[in-house]
Amino acid sequence: MDYYQLLFSIGDLLLSHFDPQSWYTWTIPKPYHKFFENFWSIVTRKCATATALKNWYTEFKHGIYEVRTQLLVINDPELIEDVIIRDFSSFMERGFSQFDKIFPCNN
Numbered sequence: 001m002d003y004y005q006l007l008f009s010i011g012d013l014l015l016s017h018f019d020p021q022s023w024y025t026w027t028i029p030k031p032y033h034k035f036f037e038n039f040w041s042i043v044t045r046k047c048a049t050a051t052a053l054k055n056w057y058t059e060f061k062h063g064i065y066e067v068r069t070q071l072l073v074i075n076d077p078e079l080i081e082d083v084i085i086r087d088f089s090s091f092m093e094r095g096f097s098q099f100d101k102i103f104p105c106n107n
Contacts (some may be wrong), residue, residue, distance in 0.1 A: 041047035047055075063072045074080050 042049055042052050057073060061073060061075055072103060
């Protein structure tokens with residue numbers, strides 16, 4: 001196992017007591033935070049990452065957490081069209097890493 005993953009997992013466990021409550025005020029559910037519960041099947045390779053993401057999408061349709069970051073999931077087809085086509089340049093961080101030297105088009 002990568003030492004950085006272990007370090008971040010321990011840090012996430014320690015920071016789980018300071019969980020932001022903002023999504024609870026919007027009634028967006030999130031998985032119960034328990035150490036390795038949400039991604040244990042991915043770590044042990046019992047489940048593919050894409051399958052786990054699909055399962056989380058069907059269970060939590062409005063948003064999920066990616067470690068400590070809240071991710072909003074858009075379900076409305078008209079809103080998806082607005083985000084992908086009309087307002088594409090307004091959404092700078094779409095969850096993908098940018099490697100400027102390899103992919104200069106990302107700038």
